[in-house]
Amino acid sequence: MELEKIRSLSEEELKGEEAKAAEQLFRIRFAKSLGKQEGVSKIRSLKLDIARFKTIARERQLATAKAGKE
Secondary structure: OOOOHHHHOOOOHHHHHHHHHHHHHHHHHHHHHOOOOOOOOHHHHOOOOOOHHHHHHHHHHHHHHHHHHH
């Protein structure tokens, strides 16, 4: 998912998308352990998306904390 699309999501949507990506990653890893090779190339992109979701959430958290101190 593109960074600008991620930044435009609300907090609830961001958490929902992160949960969906984590579940997809789990399912692909589980299928891989069973010997299926479908979707293995998607693992990297899902991991990157999850990291992006967490980064944006942390940026928002820090911005809120900084605004509260000022």
